[in-house]
Amino acid sequence: MLALRAILNLFAMKLLLRFVAGLIVLYLVSVVFIWWSMRQPPEKFGRIVARMPVPIVFALFPFETLWIHARAGDLNIGDHAPDFLLMAQDKSGVIQLSALNRQRPVVLVFGSYT
Secondary structure: OHHHHHHHHHHHHHHHHHHHHHHHHHHHHHHHHHHHHHOOOHHHHHHHHHOOOHHHHHHHOOHHHHHHHHOOOOOOOOOOOOOOEEEOOOOOOEEEHHHHHHHOOOOOOOOOOO
């Protein structure tokens, strides 16, 4: 009887260890997926995040740290701005930064004045 109990305890410990290892792997895969999604264009990232349970993501994962590292970039002072496309404000077409830059100087303002 004692040997059977020891075998069951050993089996339970192995099962618990496999379960915890599985949770750790699932957590790490989730972190990699979130980090990968943060490196996608804003439209794609928005579609991905719209399907996530946001309170859980913010509570369980280092979201801010991942965001800072995923969006850090590698521009230095004096580098040319990367070229990109944006939808016109009136949605009449697409505007490319390099096309604007040929016509006149471009100032990009990031922030809010409210």
